[in-house]
Amino acid sequence: xxxxxxxxxxxxxxxxxxxxxxxxxxxxxxxxxxxxxxxxxxxxxxxxxxxxxxxxxxxxxxxxxxxxxxxxxxxxxxxxx
Numbered sequence: 001x002x003x004x005x006x007x008x009x010x011x012x013x014x015x016x017x018x019x020x021x022x023x024x025x026x027x028x029x030x031x032x033x034x035x036x037x038x039x040x041x042x043x044x045x046x047x048x049x050x051x052x053x054x055x056x057x058x059x060x061x062x063x064x065x066x067x068x069x070x071x072x073x074x075x076x077x078x079x080x081x
Contacts, residue, residue: 003009012019 010016
């Protein structure tokens with residue numbers, strides 16, 4: 001199919017709405033399928049970094065709890081004995 005001018009190309013032989021709407025839907029589909037996984041990948045990496053940082057701090061926090069005794073813990077231990 002050949003078009004004699006640009007206006008005929010845009011009109012697509014009277015099927016302009018159908019043709020250009022399909023092209024539009026395809027571009028939306030393509031954009032979502034390219035951008036979606038990239039966004040999810042960034043989210044996963046951000047979450048893993050956060051978890052790694054929390055795990056790196058966890059031993060320091062737990063050792064602080066081990067070295068400190070809570071008020072009243074002596075009385076509970078004395079009652080058990």
